[in-house]
Amino acid sequence: MKGSNILDTNRLKALMSFDVMDTNHEAIYDEITSLAASICNVPISLISLVDDKRQFFKSHFGVDYNETPLSNSFCKYIINDDVDLLTVENAENDDRFKNFSIVKNDPGIRFYTGASLTSPDGHRLGTLCVLDTKVRQLDDTQIDGLKTLAKQVVHLFELRKAKKLELDQKLDLERKGKLLDNIVSATGIGIWERNLANDSLTLNEQGLQIFDLDKNALKGFKTEDWFSRIHPDDLPEVKKKMHDCLNYPSNGCNVQYRLLLKNGKYKWIYEEGKVLEWSEDKQPLLMYGTIQDVTEKKTFATELQRVKNNLDAMINSSRDLMWSIDLDFNLITANTAFHDLVEKIQGQPFKEGDPVFSDAVPQQVTDKWKEYYKRALSTGRFSVKQKIQDPSKFWTTYGLTSFDLMYNKDGEAIGITCFSKDITSEILSQQVLLSAKEEMQKIMDTSLDIICTLDEEGYFISINKAVEDIWGYAPKDIIGTRYTELIYEEDIISTEKNAESVLSGNKVVNFENRYVHKDGHTVPMLWSSNWDEKDRVYYCISRDNTEKKKAELQLENSERRFKTLVQESSDIISILDAEANFKYVSPSSTKVIQISPEEFEGQNALDYIHPDDLERVKSKFYQITQIDSIKIEPFRFKNKFGEWRWFVANVSNQLHEPSIQGVIITSRDINETKNAKEQLIQSERRYKTLVQEGSDMICIADKNAIFSYASPTSTRVLEITPEEFVGTSAFDYIHPDDYDTVYNEFMKILEVSQVNIKPFRFRHGAGHYVWLETAITNKFDEPTIKGIVINSKDVTTKVQHLNAIEEQNAQLKKIAWTQSHIVRAPVARLMGLVDLLRDDKEKLKPEEREQILNFIITSADEIDHVIKDIVENTINAIDIEDIK
Template sequence: MNGSNILDTNRLETLMSYDIMDTHPEVIYDEITSLAASICDTPTSLISLVDDKRQFFKSHHGLDTTGTPIKDSFCKHIISEDIDLLIVEDTHKDNRFSNNSLVIGDPNVGFYAGASLTAENGSRLGTLCVIDYAPRKLNELQIKSLRTLAKQVVHLLDLRKSKKIEEDQKIDLEQKGKLLDNIVNATGIGIWERNLINDSLTLNEQALEIYGLNKTTLSEFKTETWFSLIHKDDLAEVEKKMFDCLNYPSDGCNVQYRMLQEGGNYKWIQDKGKVLQWSEDKKPQLMYGTVQDITEKKNYTTELHRVKNNQEAMINSTKDLMWSVDLNFRLITANTAYHELVTKIQGEPFKEGELVFSDHVPIQVTKKWKAYYNKTLTSGAFSVKQKIQDPKKFWTTYGLTSFDLLYNKEGEKIGITCFSKDITSEVLSQQVLIGAKEELQKIMDTSLDIICTLDEDGYFLSVNKACTQIWGYEPKDIIGTQYLELVYDEDIKLTEDSAESVLSGKKVVNFENRYKHKNGAIVPMLWSSNWDKKDRVYYCIARDNTEKKKAELLLKNSERRFKTLVQESSDIISILDLEAIFTYVSPSVMKVLGAAPEMYTGTNAFDYIHVDDLERVKERFNSIIHSESVEIEPFRFKDINGEWKWFENIITNQLNEPSINGVVVTTRDITEKRKAEEKLENSERRYKTLVQEGSDMICIVNEKAVFSYASPTSAKILNITPEEFVGNSAFDRVHPDDYDMVYNEFLKVLEIPQVTIKPFRYKHGSGHWIWLETVITNKLDEPTISGIVVNSKDVTTKVLHLNAIEEQNAQLKKIAWTQSHIVRAPVARLMGLINLLTDDKGKLNVEEKEQVLNYIFTSADEIDTVIKDIVENTINVIDIEENK
């Protein structure tokens, strides 16, 4: 097998291609080691990746270390011995490991079982292993599960690698100008386990999120439920692949489908699974697999097609010719203009893969184009200008064709790109410029700027008439004068330095100094000059800079005021183009979002907006084309820490303003205001729920006990609507026997903050009396209430129960008192008769003793009858109370 050597270059390159070494722990891998340890009933499980020097533990369940040197590695033997599975039931009896530092020292490994992590190209990357600290054995199911989980680890590594490849492709596409606005990052992976015997499902946290489920509803989630949430257009394919997977033997299933979410939207899901356990009659019992949210990936593919179509539309809309050929000069692709020209020449276009030479053109033309292609392959990019004369027409045209090499992603040469443009108008323009030189002198004399020449010593050789207007001198007064005589004294040194710079061969543009007007005034000047080495002459153009200086001063003051306003403002001022790309962001962004303005310049504003607000914000932003100003309702925007801030925006159309050429956006952070509003809203919602759904009735009365408010619960408690209470006195329905007590307690609340009124009777809407327990609180000074808050609870059942108990106790006391007197008389007689017998001492004869005994028996029977009556009466009292 490939890569079975620890130092094998291909194996190490394959391992490095996953970019997994020394990465942080990830839940998905920790869940696999936890599952492996649980299945194999071991305290430790590791995902071990082996390079040429050490083994790195991507996940280390039950072991507090992230790796060991390769000399101590058990896992390296799977690679060096080129085996898929290594089981060491007793490390102390295996010569390979008996002296290993991990066996004879901490952590004292006694058992090891590892399954190879084998890449698609056959390279062994490491192992998924389980470890125990005492010798042991694994059964077949545990071994099979360990192998399956090892394959799952490789699958996860491949998915992780695919995600990195997608990100690299995104960067590559952006560098080549493919104008791809959104490339969706690969999403997280969920793990599921389905028990087919009882149709139950186990999901990790990521799988719960991807499916849109929660742990509460998971117990009720059956296969039929799952099928009912799949999009009807995908259901047939899912059912087919699912049932094929459940038929023995099965390699598993891989299916993509849309699944209904709680909000009514569909999410694209990729499901991969395999049956891990079959019954003896080949019926599936246990499945295991992964699930991935590929919604963004699906959307990205759609967007990629859209961008590609747009690019093709732009390429095909130009009249310039664009085509590319391979190294054998066969057509790779071409735009519409190229195909139309070829069709015009030979009656039909070239097909892709055909040689781009036509029998309908002279052989000399074909040789010339072959020479161009060969020159590109040997020398690289170049351009050629051609003059074309059509004998059937009476004019000449000119073309410019550019050739360049075409490379693949690996930098290999794969062909030639060609671009041909009609430059007739440009050539004719150059010819017009030649004729324009003849008019130059006339223009000089009519120019408002000074146009002059000076010799190398600085004396004026020529000057146009503009000097009269700007300096007050006639041209004849200037010619022959040394220019420094006119320069303002403080600027002479600066002007001399500039002249030396021009003399050295540098062209000076927009050099500023001051000249002295004939009347003594100072005139700011703006110079551009060039030294002609051949003619030994300075050629200069000078402009009166007075108005510009004034404008600059005004602009400087204006900019200073603007800068102060922008930098010190708590609002963010930004400029965006119509694609929402930032071209300017004010420094206040640092205070609001914690990032420098440069971080946002060149990025798309939509990339920072919450997905739930994105479409709404885009719609409002795009409407600015037809408006002068647009206000965007509050939305969420991500700051430097990844937290969401609430913004409100006003955007102003300044596309036609040359100094701005964009959309000006004024952004205000309303996060705290939003939080306060949400807090108030939640508070009001809680209050409303407590008041409307509670078991108590809450009312507000004035100091005369007249209702101004009653909660909706009044209808449940008293069968009286809140509207019936408002404007009426609270004492109208108090029982006459309780009126004085309630009234006196009510008066107390005018003096103290709160009073509890013991239960009293209040008339129900149906006419009967119920018992209320009430707490009244003085809130007359609270502006939002301005009254007395009354909280009342129906305690009728409680009061009746307490009254019944008191009545029962009274009955029992009465029975006890009455019966105790009845019992006392026979007991006294009985005691006297017993004392008579005790003190007899031979005084009574036999007949008298028999008579005393009969009296004793009679008294005992009487006591027994009384006791039975007491018990029966007591039971009757209790029965009566229970029947109540």
């Protein structure tokens, strides 16, 4: 595996190639961490990317920070140890991690499992990991799910990278396509596409002109229509070339022919084409090619032949080298300058048909020229520049040699034409121009403002280094970018309108807009620009407008604060003369005391003071002539309805300030505050009565039941002082038999607002246990408490009474059960004797009836004795004093 070292440069390059570090959160990655946490049943899941200094979290589920240093990184061990998976069941027991701050401190990490994020070329970028504050293990299904999600993260990175590459390629293709269209339009070459399946033809604008067709005529233009317009003498060759081109395999074809025009004349056409698409059975489906109007070339062939001799003379008189060779690198022809140079090198010139390689030159030179000729044969036209050092003359010259293929009348390559000229003066001129450009760039780069040029479509052509400080980009990142890709979205329309104005000839100064910094924040900019019609470029200077905007914002905020303080404040600001007459009152007087500023005109402030406070306020006010500022303690001031309101006031002497010439008084209504203080005193008195002097004990504890407060009543109820309670756990006082019940009830408070705990035994300060009945309330959200409020009442006597009653009820049930059997026999006899008398119907004899009555009396006496015994046994079993 390649990514086995944190500092491995190839690994870091692979990580940077995805352009994902320090990017904003994206929902698709957050969904993965959420799913990972759910699958593994843990509270925390991270997509962690590790560079050479830190780990950045592309997504963090369960924590609220974006990165941590490597010193706290579990994930770095996956990279350094070069493993696909790392599991730590208990970090507290692992020497590698036990001293990590996230293990020792909050959040107290114990469990970690991370799956490697491995790029397709084998570099470990980071991990998809899950963490918990509890010790745990994952099963195989969870681990497989985590690995699958890790692969999905890498797939998303790859997709992100591919989309960026695709966008870059699309922009490049659009630029190249536009350039190609311009080139094609400039050369006058027609482009055609022939669909052989439906025998249809498509032509570009130049093609339509060359074929002398319009778009409507092209719709029904078939191959036979094309043949019908070809000169009869040229048609056989055209059909043969087309037949050869349509036979698989085909490398393409070219042909010249005469085409009939609408005016009855012919023009010469040169056409090239190639089959681009074949069917499965090798039948041609689609052809593509070009056409040129070569009429002038053909017309002037005779003229060209006529001037050939003159041309030869001109070529031979040139000091530039011209020669041509055949496909076997033998000389076809050359001008005089070429022959003179060869003769100088090897003592004699080449003859036509001789190889153009000589033993008189070094082998490495021969090998270089062979490569040039081979390249011309394989690629066609190209040029090379050569630097030639002549030691005998102590100077350097430069040459430019061009190579091109030479064709016969059938368009077949038959050789190579070569042209070489001395470009020393041009090179020297370019060097001077380049040097000047470098000097100009140095000057531009010293500017603190952005200096740049843009083409007509708004793409940056050049920009100075100030862009790094202002926008965060290197100049190379900006060049070739359209300005709309960098402007804050809301400013694009106004900026484009401004650019149109500049393009129409208007010079723009101090135009404002916002650009987006590389890190995402907006930068206010101030632009000046103009359009150069000759060079067809915008020349622009832009300044970072941040400080100016801050100053404007501060001024605006200052004005807003002034308006709020003076005009909308709840305080009343007034200006009085030395005699306490009103000169100015702020509009807030209407809101505070229902008296408008106009109503105060001509009034004296002392007329509104309560009689009991008047002398004190007056004395304070007149001290202002000796003291610059004073404070008047609470006093009563009359509102519009004659009600007295409590105020305090600060008085400032501004009698000598030309813009004021008076005493400034800032008055604040404290009527509600005075009432609130009274209510607070009453509340504190009630609190003291209820909490400190009540019969219940009130405590505050944390989620572990550790006491942070106990009311003074703890001393009276349990003989344990509040100081002894603080810092101890409530569970240390619970009777062992009641511990589990109380603990389970207490833990419910973390989920509900209030829990009532039935009586339980609590250890008294003297060592014995008492029964407490308790209500606990969750007040963690209350800032003044931030804990659990525990209200406990001693119910020992109540519990003892209940226990005694239950014991007595058990004894009564036992007595009732025993005596019921004794009572049941005489009652049964008595009932039988009664039934016997009821059914007598004069059948019994008198003596028999008498006997039955005696039996009834005997049974009744027996029942009476039994009842007396039950009452006596019950009295003996129950101590009445015990249940009082």
